[in-house]
Amino acid sequence: MTSLARTEPAAHDASNLSPSVLARHACRTGMASSTAGVADGFVQGNLAIMPEKLASAFHRFCQLNPKPCPIIGMSDVGDPRIPALGIDLDIRTDLPRYRVWRDGEVVEEPTDIMAHWRDDLVAFVIGCSFSFEEALRADGLPIRHIERNVRVPMYRTNIACQPSGPFAGPMVVSMRPFKPADAIRAVQITSRFPAVHGAPVHLGHPSSIGIADIARPDYGDPVPVADDEIPVFWACGVTPQSVIAAAKLPFAITHAPGLMLVTDLLNKQLAVL
Amino acid sequence: MTSLARTEPAAHDASNLSPSVLARHACRTGMASSTAGVADGFVQGNLAIMPEKLASAFHRFCQLNPKPCPIIGMSDVGDPRIPALGIDLDIRTDLPRYRVWRDGEVVEEPTDIMAHWRDDLVAFVIGCSFSFEEALRADGLPIRHIERNVRVPMYRTNIACQPSGPFAGPMVVSMRPFKPADAIRAVQITSRFPAVHGAPVHLGHPSSIGIADIARPDYGDPVPVADDEIPVFWACGVTPQSVIAAAKLPFAITHAPGLMLVTDLLNKQLAVL
Known part of the structure; x- marks a missing residue:
């Protein structure tokens, strides 16, 4: 990457971008494979998206069950950005693959959710092992x-x-x-x-x-x-994904298993001691 | 204790002394029973005493095996005091009962070791569960x-x-x-x-x-x-007591099992976080 930048400067020079930003860019432009081993050192997260009228109950569920559902970031209603996890992050495009749920069933596994986004949706990002x-x-x-x-x-x-x-x-x-x-x-x-x-x-x-x-x-x-x-x-x-399926929500979106959101947070930043 | 002091002041008012000091005073004046439950909140320790010429090897043994042998205090050569564990502490009198070892055998279980003290002895106090x-x-x-x-x-x-x-x-x-x-x-x-x-x-x-x-x-x-x-x-x-027995030292002194040294340290002071 560095040698390429030296000989042939690109319009958007990627050499100074962090591996996490590059991973999200790759997702936007077609990467649809597991994020295991991608952007070593950076926090990856589980994704859950649902309409505002269900989001407050889900948020409370996470609050009550912090060990399985530790929230590391969430969006404002209708806003696809989560700047705390990445300045340029767009939750609609930056994962490799999504699952669209209707009535407790996966109905589609798209590589972006631009066509499904609505201005009443809230996105939750939940810590991962x-x-x-x-x-x-x-x-x-x-x-x-x-x-x-x-x-x-x-x-x-x-x-x-x-x-x-x-x-x-x-x-x-x-x-x-x-x-x-x-x-x-x-x-x-x-x-x-x-x-x-x-x-x-x-x-x-x-x-x-x-x-x-x-x-x-x-x-x-x-x-x-x-x-x-x-x-x-x-x-x-x-x-949370299992609970969302069991709740048979009319509509929800999650990540596809193993294909996570790569954030700009460093794993070591999450250590409390 | 407080009410006694109020009505009948003693020559040595014990009401301001910590339970750990009182426990050591009790040992000096005849207490010879288990220290379990005595002076709640204060650190109790295992005792090992041996001649200087063996003490450096024993000290190194503790250094190499900190989990079974965490040293919380030690005396200077020939000095029966360990001020860091109690200003007035006298290691010769302040435990309920001792074991005197010769050639790997317990030969005596006295309630003080005044008669056994020598100016080449070193005392080690080791943390306890x-x-x-x-x-x-x-x-x-x-x-x-x-x-x-x-x-x-x-x-x-x-x-x-x-x-x-x-x-x-x-x-x-x-x-x-x-x-x-x-x-x-x-x-x-x-x-x-x-x-x-x-x-x-x-x-x-x-x-x-x-x-x-x-x-x-x-x-x-x-x-x-x-x-x-x-x-x-x-x-x-x-x-350490088991190792001292196995080493068949010509001479060593330990506490009697369960009859420990009560120190002025607080258990909570030992927490590293």
């Missing part, structure tokens, strides 16, 4: 699903979220197996990141939270848990 | 052995301490069972107290650290672990 996984890896902890290049296993639990209006349902959790000493370290590290799910909600006894078979996740892919390991469970940003 | 148990209880976590009024169960592990001179051997751990969510909270709380063993060293798989039968502790008393609980293991201040 990519951020704390970076901190775990930086500390040398091995993350099984990343090692195996599969999606993290996720499970519906018997932990009821606090309901708000039409939004209700069980917490969804993601699972990462660790050796016990690493599990303790993982609790310490993720406790520093309450804005991206924070400390685990459970460890060691899947059946206590309603998980019948650890080998059969409800979302994502299974990963093995060795005899000398502990399965560690974090509240998961799939919870 | 009473401090972090106060923080756990303040957070509402139930502690099984306290509920049952027995001693905490302790186990020799297969985790080797880093050796130093004659000091070597396995880490001893204490165990407290918790529901998983409470275990996670316990990791967070005890991480704030590195001076009193800090975060757990293990959880969930006793056999991984060489514990064959959780129902048969090597020290203390057994407590039940329910099916939906996780045994959580902390490095234990019995480790």
Whole structure:
């Protein structure tokens, strides 16, 4: 990029733009693949968009359930911008792919939502485990699903979220197996990141939270848990999407799983200590 | 105490003395019972005393193994005072009971060590789990052995301490069972107290650290672990005593188990955050 800029200055010189801005630009111009590994170090977020008349109940749902639904940004009514997450950010175009929901069903998976935008819509951006996984890896902890290049296993639990209006349902959790000493370290590290799910909600006894078979996740892919390991469970940003589906809203928009919003926030900025 | 002082002023008015000072005074004048529950809120410590020519190797042992052997105070050579732990503290008289060791055997359990003191002795005071148990209880976590009024169960592990001179051997751990969510909270709380063993060293798989039968502790008393609980293991201040015994030092002095030094430090002062 730098050498190109040197020999052939572009109308819009991209060499000084951050990887997060470049990622959003790529989405605007056709990128429609997973954001895993994109713009390392930058916060990625889950997206939920809905009409204003439902948004206040959803906002309250997030407030009541901060571990699965930590809000890292939201738009004004009808405004597609969220400047706190990126000065140039346009929530209608800057994700790789969206899901349009009607009455609890996905009816379309477009790469932008220009045709669906309305001036009564509110966008919520919710923290994602990519951020704390970076901190775990930086500390040398091995993350099984990343090692195996599969999606993290996720499970519906018997932990009821606090309901708000039409939004209700069980917490969804993601699972990462660790050796016990690493599990303790993982609790310490993720406790520093309450804005991206924070400390685990459970460890060691899947059946206590309603998980019948650890080998059969409800979302994502299974990963093995060795005899000398502990399965560690974090509240998961799939919870709001699952709750939105169950509420059978007349209309809502989310990101497509794994194809997230890349923001200008740095993961390390989310650490509270 | 206050009302007594009001009606009948004593020659030495004790009403303004802290409970920790009163506890040490009680030891000087005959108290020879457990310090569990004595001077709530004040730091209690394990004691190890040995001749200067062994003390440097022991000091290095503690330095290399800070989780089982966190030093919270030490004396100068031949000096029975440790002003940082109590202005008036005299390490020869201020514990309820001592153990005098010769060649790895306890030869005497006196209530003071005036007759054994020498001008080449160095005293080490090592943090104790009473401090972090106060923080756990303040957070509402139930502690099984306290509920049952027995001693905490302790186990020799297969985790080797880093050796130093004659000091070597396995880490001893204490165990407290918790529901998983409470275990996670316990990791967070005890991480704030590195001076009193800090975060757990293990959880969930006793056999991984060489514990064959959780129902048969090597020290203390057994407590039940329910099916939906996780045994959580902390490095234990019995480790240095076990290592001193194994080293078969010609001469050493320790506290008697459960009969600790009460210091003027407050437990909450040990929190790093």
